[in-house]
Amino acid sequence: MCDETFEPPDDGTWELDTTHLARPVSWFLRSPLVAGAPRGFEAGLARYGLLLGRHEIAVIGGFMYAQRVPFGAGGTATPEQMRDRIETSARAFRERFWREDLAHWDEVVKPGAVAAHLALQEVDPATLFDDELADHVGRCRDHLEAMFELHHRYSAPSVMVTGDFLAGALEWTGVGAGELMGLLRGTSPVSTGFAVAELDALADAVAGSHSARAALAVPGEPEGVLRALTADPCAGPAARRYLDAVRYRSIGYDVSEPTADELPSALVGAIRAAVAHRKDGPGDDGDAALSAISARVPAEHLAEFDDRLHEARPANRLCDERATYSDGWAAGFARRAVLEAGRRLAGRGALADPEHAVDADAAELAALLRGESGPSAQEVAERFQRRTTLTVDDAPPIVGPPPAPPPPLEAIPEPARRATLAVNTAMSNLFDVPDTANDATVLRGLAVNSGVYEGPGPARLVADGADFDRIRPGDVLVTRVTTPYFTVVLPSVGAIVTDRGGQPSHAAIVAREYGIPGVVGTRAATRVIPDGAIVRVDGTTGEVRVLG
Structure with missing residues (x-):
């Protein structure tokens, strides 16, 4: 029987993550997530000299929990290391580390990740022998771990720049965070769809083709609509480029979530929406909002307000790009391989259903594919049943002792205060929810x-x-x-x-x-x-x- 308990891995405070996963973590995802994400966090936090030293992740009771560990906790840093860390924090702002990081992301990191993704995309798991598929499942697992590390290595600059802008603007204007974030509208194209250029090109091609418009308008079977679009003499090439760009994208953080290719109705809906409703940038409305908010900034802070907004706008896209070009793509490839393993194992009775394969880890799937000992079909089915019937509402928000309150800003060494305030502001606005009363309607x-x-x-x-x-x-x-x-x-x-x-x-x-x-x-x-x-x-x- 699959009976996971909420026993913490240590005596620290672990907080339930309700922002990323609404259900328990699939068994396949657990090891790459727990190994990769904290490693990326630690590297990014060190790069910016943040006094949060580590952001650990654990799976407790099947759910994702996080633990924040201050730099030097328990006497693990010497006074010299602490001074260096604080000086790095101050340098990050003086030298605007995020500019270099964003350029490196665009010129080196993102292209490298895309190349690694495309190499895996070229492998069709259905053509592999069982031993080859077992190896491929392992490669997908390792790639997913690397992409979790990549995603969270860029969490620090993403959080720092937005948080720094919010921290100052909230103090100077009295305007709410929602209005202030509205000033960043139009700066993150990837947030309206991964293959933005491909979808825009497809919408243009459909708009210019009577036959493509007719094919898209046909009600009924979405698979047929997509086939007609890809076969259309005018819009076909653009349709194929778009579908190839999105078909293996996961639409969630976990390999248990479907890829876009498994949701043809949603794909047709996205294409129809792109053709019918082209979106514009902020335009005059954005300019008017900026003017209204700027007018509330005291004169002595106006130049700094403009400077922080100037930095936040180009960096804003990193928030979603760091995910979209890393683990979001990798999870789709992993799912493709895992489901192929599931089909084979279900066919020989080693699993009760192909979908259950996501609740075996990479080593277990490899063993089963090679005919070696592994979890029984019943055990994996029980894992699947538990994961798909529980939600974060069934998990305790805290495991371990209650969290200690953060130190007041005045207790932070002065050179590190700006970075600390930026992170605290970003995190509180991301995770905190209002306590206003709800009722039945x-x-x-x-x-x-x-x-x-x-x-x-x-x-x-x-x-x-x-x-x-x-x-x-x-x-x-x-x-x-x-x-x-x-x-x-x-x-x-x-x-x-x-x-x-x-x-x-x-x-x-x-x-x-x-x-x-x-x-x-x-x-x-x-x-x-x-x-x-x-x-x-x-x-x-x-x-x-x-x-x-």
Whole structure:
């Protein structure tokens, strides 16, 4: 029987992660996540001299938990090492480390990651012998670990620049974080879809082809619509380029989530939305918002406000790019290999269902493929059952002793205060949710992107990736959290509502980039709003009302 307990790995404080995974972690994902992500965090934190030394990750009771470990905790750093760390923190701002990191990301890291992804994409797991597939599953697991490390190595610059802008602007203007984040709208194209250029080119090709427009308009089987588009003499090449770019993208953090290729209805919806609703940048509205907010900045801080905003705008795309070009792509390849292993093992009775393969780790799958001893089909089925029936609501928010309050800013050495305040501001705005009361028909959260949406599309609850195939343009997306990979198949929804997340969260970024109302951090939307209900989403007040 699969009976995981909530026993912590040490005597520290472990906090439940409710922002990334709404369910327990699949068994395949566990080792690459726990090994790769903390290593990336540690490197990025050291690069910026942050006094948070490590961000550990553990799987406890099947769920993802995190532990923040201060630099030098328990006397592990000498006074000289502490001085060097603090000086690095100050240098990061003087020398604007993030500019160099962003250039290195564009010129070296991102192209290298893409090349590694494409090399794996060329391998068709279905053509491999069992021994070869076992090796390939292992390579996909190792690639996923490397991509988790890459993703989180760039967490520090992503958080630092946005947090620094917010920290100053919140103090100087009295304007809320949502309005301030709105000044970054239009700076993260990847947040509206991974293959932005390919989708735009496809939309242009369809718009210029009568036959392609007719094919796209045909109701019914989405697979047939996609086949007709790829065969169209005018739009076909653009359609094939777009589908090749997105088909192996995971739409979640876990290999248990489907890839875009498994959601043809959502892909058709995304293409239809791109053709019908081209999105513009902030334009005059963005200029007007900037003018209004700038007018509230005291004269003595105006130059610094402009400078911090100037730095935050180009760095903003790193928030979603670091995920989209790393583990989001790698998870899709891993899923492709794991499901092929699942099909073979289910065919010979070693698994009860091909989908259960995600709840065996890479070594277990390799052993089963080679005919060696491994977990029984019943054991893996029990893991799968537990993972797919539990949610973060079933896990304790804290394992271990209660977290200690952070030290006051005044207790931080002066050269490290700006960095500490930037990180604290970014993290509090990302993870903290309001404590305003909800009731049976009205939910309250953080307002994202002014405006009101009220049907005609219904609320569509998305518990996991498979639910995306039920979304149609104009629906209201209601989900626990969104990931940067949702945009692979995200059509033009009318509004976004989430349980978790703050103003820098992916859901908020998407709402701003699409120019649609959003309310995040409601805590209870997925429990209160019935699937199919008509709701009124007010992106100005942060209120969601169930109308019927």
